Amino acid sequence: MASKTFRGGVHLNYHKELTNQKPLINVDASDVVIIPLKMHIGQEASPIVKKGDRVLVGQKIGDTSAFVGVPVHSSVSGEVQKIDTTLLPNGLRGLAVFIKNDGQYELDPSIKPKASLEELSSREIVDIVREAGIVGLGGATFPTHVKLCVPEGKDVDYLLVNGAECEPYLTCDHRIMLERTDELFYGIEAAARACGAEHIKICIEDNKKDCIELLAKRCGPNCEVVALETKYPQGGEKQLIKAVLNREVPSGTLPYEVGVVVINVGTAVAIAEAIQKGMPLVKRAVSVTGDIVNNPGNFIVPIGTTMDKLLDIVGGTKEPIGRIIYGGPMMGTSIHETDEPVVKGTSGILVLGRNESPLIGEPDPCIRCARCVDHCPMHLMPNMLERLVSKEELDKAKKMGLNDCIECGCCSYVCPSKRHLVQWIRVGKMELIARKKREDQKIASKAIETA
Ligand code: SF4
Ligand code: SF4
CATH class of the missing domain: 1.20.58 (Methane Monooxygenase Hydroxylase; Chain G, domain 1)
Structure with missing residues (x-):
């Protein structure tokens, strides 16, 4: 059967072969982690710790009462050095908690498994997801509890699980689907219960045949894997819904307006961790890649780890660095200093040489080619x-x-x-x-x- 797709978009040179066979590796955090209080769409969290406090892994260090907003947790144990501004991936400055990592990774006593999925109501699942600080890990960073909390009067019949990973170079979702399959299905079931969706479709671009085969074998009666044409931006929420269900999300509205909730595969795994272990979102999968990187790979990185630590882990570069991009080359943003941190939305670190510059060039006049x-x-x-x-x-x-x-x-x-x-x-x-x-x-x- 032909792979599904949407109108428009582009076919790119994907460079996925650099890392798509590299398994996820757990890495330590940097000596000092920098954890911004706004790593999501919505209201910034306010700090609830102060300089000199000792904090533990999973401890809440910032929170907000706003519905569109999530708490922030420590990814290490150690001492709060300061609360100060830092550069955020969107180029703006925001408040962050700087923590001196003691290397012990001592867990906060609040980290305990929640009740089993069968015992949890949809409201309780939504609350666990919010308290765990979970946001869309595909890069959009929209608070996941807001997506799952379907307003009264709206009915959701489909949960789409986004495993498209259409940005060039990035392969961490690919590895999550292959290596974290049990947690992925647990998180999918939890999300479907929370939003009331009866049907589940796991959507994967057809350049990841190993994932399509593996996940298709695991699907139950209400679940199906859908192969998508490899085309950018296939993983865009609206493009996904159009390709898979032929529904169009009206301008300025969320997918539940057309009966759909979309979550990324990494987000589903984070939901499983929050319920099964009680662990908030303090780590994420990151592809550190680029043609000039010595040992590109996929890593599970504590949030707040600085870029220079990751560059050390991949053994540096073969030639001088021209640009570092948070995310992929199409939607990512350039950063200027290597002491900037991995945040919840960092799906990749792309390191480019001085001659590689994907979208920048001196513009010529428009020739009206359309x-x-x-x-x-x-x-x-x-x-x-x-x-x-x-x-x-x-x-x-x-x-x-x-x-x-x-x-x-x-x-x-x-x-x-x-x-x-x-x-x-x-x-x-x-x-x-x-x-x-x-x-x-x-x-x-x-x-x-x-x-
Ligand atoms: S960047 Fe905006 S205007 Fe340009 S192709 Fe994408 S959606 Fe269209
Ligand atoms: S119409 Fe103008 S702006 Fe659009 S692609 Fe052609 S030259 Fe570029």
Whole structure:
């Protein structure tokens, strides 16, 4: 049967062979871990520890009362050195807890297995997931309890488990599916119970035939493995839902509007760990890769471990580093210092040489070829959006779907003039957020004045 897919997108050179046969290896944290208090979409957590406190593995060190937000936990035992700002993967600065790792990895006494899945209600599963600080580990970092907590009046019939891993170079999800199969199925069952989905589809690109075969053998009566065409961005939530179920998620809404919840394979394993061991999200799988890396591989990395530690683990590079990217080459972000930490959304560290630079180049004038339009998986007009944002016509850009852009980078990738389309679109989206904040602040100060 033909593999399923969506309209648009691009076929890339995947470079997966660098690491797809490399098993996951547990590694130690760096001597000092840097754990940001905002590693997720939503409200930043506030610190609940202070300088000089001794903390243990799995201990909560930050929390928030906001529904769209999650607590943050220590990945090591040791002493809190300071609470200070650090550079976050999105290029902004945010508060982080700096912990001197004592190398003992002493567990917090709160880390105990929860009740069995059969004994837990859907509400209890959602609460465990929230308390464990679990967010989407495919890179989106949307709090998972919010996804699983389906609002009253909405019915979810399908849980899609995202094992597409469509970004070039990254293979940690591939290894999770092969090596953590028991936990994967446990987490899938827990997520299906929590959101009330009766049908499960595990969605895998057809360049991972070993995963497709292995997981298909393990599926029960309500579960099926779906082979997807290897095409970027097949793992995008909306593209996945369209390809597998032929349903379209309306602009500005979440997948439960069309009866679907989507979770990543790594997220399912994190849910299993939270229930079976009581362990919050303090580690994640990371591919450390790139053609110039001496020993690229897949690693289970304590959150907060700094990049220089990981570069040591892979034995450094064969030639001077040109760029380091958090994530894959299409949606990842460049970092500038090697003392930046692995966060919950870090699925990969891609190290490139000085001659490799996937999307950057001097732009030529637009030749109106419409390739960017043809390849946009969200059916937008990236050339028009670029023009409107650069002329500061944000309202018009918004009307043309600026906020629907998933920042996949396909438009920039196919543009023969190397125009910085996705970069301009990102600028426009950030400016819309900043404008909304300014307006909200104005309303709040007016309310205070009149009170
Ligand atoms: S406009 Fe956005 S969604 Fe469309 S191709 Fe460009 S980056 Fe992707
Ligand atoms: S692909 Fe590039 S050159 Fe072609 S229409 Fe889009 S922006 Fe213009």
